[in-house]
Amino acid sequence: MKKLRSKDLSWSRRRLAPRQHAFLQGDDNGQIYRVQSGYLRLYVTLSDGRRQIIGFKSTGDIVGLDAGSTYRYGAQAISTTEVHCIPATEFFAFARGEPDVLIKLFGLVCADLSLAHDLLVTIGKRDAEESMASFLLDAEARAAERGAKGDFISLPMLHGDLADYLGLTSETVSRIFTNFKKRGLIEVRGRHGVRLTNRRALRALAKRHPSKRDE
Amino acid sequence: MKKLRSKDLSWSRRRLAPRQHAFLQGDDNGQIYRVQSGYLRLYVTLSDGRRQIIGFKSTGDIVGLDAGSTYRYGAQAISTTEVHCIPATEFFAFARGEPDVLIKLFGLVCADLSLAHDLLVTIGKRDAEESMASFLLDAEARAAERGAKGDFISLPMLHGDLADYLGLTSETVSRIFTNFKKRGLIEVRGRHGVRLTNRRALRALAKRHPSKRDE
DNA sequence: CGGGTTATTGAATGATATCAACTTACGTGG
DNA sequence: CCACGTAAGTTGATATCATTCAATAACCCG
Numbered sequence: 001m002k003k004l005r006s007k008d009l010s011w012s013r014r015r016l017a018p019r020q021h022a023f024l025q026g027d028d029n030g031q032i033y034r035v036q037s038g039y040l041r042l043y044v045t046l047s048d049g050r051r052q053i054i055g056f057k058s059t060g061d062i063v064g065l066d067a068g069s070t071y072r073y074g075a076q077a078i079s080t081t082e083v084h085c086i087p088a089t090e091f092f093a094f095a096r097g098e099p100d101v102l103i104k105l106f107g108l109v110c111a112d113l114s115l116a117h118d119l120l121v122t123i124g125k126r127d128a129e130e131s132m133a134s135f136l137l138d139a140e141a142r143a144a145e146r147g148a149k150g151d152f153i154s155l156p157m158l159h160g161d162l163a164d165y166l167g168l169t170s171e172t173v174s175r176i177f178t179n180f181k182k183r184g185l186i187e188v189r190g191r192h193g194v195r196l197t198n199r200r201a202l203r204a205l206a207k208r209h210p211s212k213r214d215e
Numbered sequence: 216m217k218k219l220r221s222k223d224l225s226w227s228r229r230r231l232a233p234r235q236h237a238f239l240q241g242d243d244n245g246q247i248y249r250v251q252s253g254y255l256r257l258y259v260t261l262s263d264g265r266r267q268i269i270g271f272k273s274t275g276d277i278v279g280l281d282a283g284s285t286y287r288y289g290a291q292a293i294s295t296t297e298v299h300c301i302p303a304t305e306f307f308a309f310a311r312g313e314p315d316v317l318i319k320l321f322g323l324v325c326a327d328l329s330l331a332h333d334l335l336v337t338i339g340k341r342d343a344e345e346s347m348a349s350f351l352l353d354a355e356a357r358a359a360e361r362g363a364k365g366d367f368i369s370l371p372m373l374h375g376d377l378a379d380y381l382g383l384t385s386e387t388v389s390r391i392f393t394n395f396k397k398r399g400l401i402e403v404r405g406r407h408g409v410r411l412t413n414r415r416a417l418r419a420l421a422k423r424h425p426s427k428r429d430e
Numbered sequence: 431c432g433g434g435t436t437a438t439t440g441a442a443t444g445a446t447a448t449c450a451a452c453t454t455a456c457g458t459g460g
Numbered sequence: 461c462c463a464c465g466t467a468a469g470t471t472g473a474t475a476t477c478a479t480t481c482a483a484t485a486a487c488c489c490g
Contacts, residue, residue, distance in 0.1 A: 025424075026424070044332055044333075044335070044336045045424070046336065046340055046341070046422040046423070046424075047422045047423060047424050047425070048422050050340040050422075051340070052335055052336040052339045052340045054332050054335055065325075066325040066328050066329065068325070068329075072329055072332060073332060092318075096314050096318070097314070099311050099312070099314065099317065102314065102317040102318065102321065103307075103311070103317065105321060106317065106320060106321050106324065109321065109324045109325055109328060110280075110281040110283070110324055112328055113281050113324060113327055113328045113331060114281065114283075114287055116328060116331035116332060116335060117259055117269050117287060117288060117331060118259075119335060120259070120267055120269055120331060120334060120335060120338065121259045121261065121267040123335065123338045123339045123382065124267045124338045124379075124381075124382035125261055125265040125266070125267045125382070126261070127477075127478090128477080128478065158435095158436070158437090159436075159437065159438095160436080160437095164339075166339075167338065167339035167340070168478075168479090169478075169479060169480080170436085170437075171437090171438080171439085171478090171479075171480080172477095172478060172479075173437095174436095174437055174438055174439085175438085175439080175478095177437095177438095178438075178439085190487095191436090191437090191487070191488085207261040207262045207263050207265075208261070208262060209240075209241070209260070209261075209262050210262065342445075342446090343445080343446070373467095373468070373469090374468075374469065375468080375469095383446080383447090384446075384447060384448080385468085385469075386446090386447075386448080386449095386469090386470080386471085387445095387446060387447075388469095389468095389469055389470055389471085390446095390470080390471080392469095392470095393470075393471085405455095406455075406456085406468090406469095
């Protein structure tokens with residue numbers, strides 16, 4: 001299959017400082033982004049300022065692909081983040097002639113949709129503990145997919161981000177981390193390191209349907 | 216642009232009775248569906264049976280497009296529902312040769328993603344009243360897009376469905392309907408008819424960002 | 431080191447869930 | 461066409477989980 005990032009295309013680079021935006025909700029859709037390093041949070045706001053984080057994006061992820069004429073969500077750097085970007089029109093003009101690329105793009109949006117559906121279940125039906133358990137398992141699975149070394153995973157986002165992602169408050173997130181530590185479900189190292197020390201219990205909490213991968 | 220439903224393709228028909236499934240969560244992905252008449256609810260369940268409805272689909276909507284090897288959600292008829300379906304492999308084999316069709320499909324999934332994001336904000340950040348206000352405005356906009364006649368809109372789903380969609384309980388949904396009626400925000404006719412009698416107030420409740428379309 | 435941001439912890443409050451009783455609506459068959 | 465039986469909706473009382481408010485503690489960056 002053809003590589004997504006063709007050499008023919010004029011990708012440009014941007015380095016985003018923490019809290020800097022790649023784009024804001026409502027901006028005209030100009031660019032499609034690819035994260036090179038660091039982390040972005042994608043979020044939607046209500047008119048009174050409440051913020052729902054709809055996803056975290058890291059190395060290799062494509063952002064802004066699903067925008068119409070304007071971005072429906074904002075994209076903000078959590079830590080210093082490098083992105084590559086390309087004008088959407090140019091990108092789609094190229095993709096139009098490449099069925100494999102179009103199908104790849106289709107698959108990327110489908111994957112995002114699936115993530116959104118998972119998050120809907122978490123926020124809509126899981127209580128705070130269940131949500132956190134589900135998040136931790138997802139975070140670990142994601143780290144594994146990216147070939148992370150060691151069993152500590154890195155969670156670069158703040159508790160407040162996690163709260164805005166899971167539909168909770170930062171205090172609740174903090175309480176549950178403390179509680180999980182006491183119960184021996186996780187071990188924490190520094191601000192961002194977490195290790196899952198009882199996956200079975202976390203899985204039971206998350207109430208997922210059993211899959212073949214479960215020991 | 217080429218029509219999505221080419222005559223070359225072998226669509227078949229199914230008539231679903233109320234509560235009958237087009238497919239279940241976990242089924243092998245065989246078919247892509249198009250709703251001809253009636254309504255489907257799409258939902259995800261947790262292992263203990265809690266159900267999150269992720270969307271309602273009606274005439275003209277495509278369902279199952281985003282499935283991988285298995286469906287990640289179930290699709291169940293609310294009322295008697297007619298669907299057309301086609302094997303996914305056949306459909307994509309056809310689409311591969313038609314960039315316009317691929318781009319159309321891409322757009323459909325992007326629209327679903329956008330809906331999922333909206334619902335995330337509703338469930339994650341809006342309280343019960345705000346959620347209901349937002350839902351009613353969306354339902355009306357959707358009906359208008361489909362060229363519904365009259366100002367009563369039809370909500371074919373049960374209160375329990377609405378509850379499972381918005382992250383509430385059926386009791387709460389009922390209380391808020393009653394409250395909205397008392398406050399003159401809506402008028403109800405029969406089991407399924409609703410008319411919005413104070414859009415301004417509903418919009419204020421929903422706390423959306425103002426758009427050009429707002430009077 | 432120092433200052434601001436973030437995290438933790440406790441106590442009180444509040445929104446929505448839960449439980450329960452009752453009413454209404456609907457569809458089915460007599 | 462009506463009566464019945466079941467499913468759905470309403471309403472009230474209570475319980476509960478998570479939020480809110482507040483005060484302290486830890487962390488990190490410059």
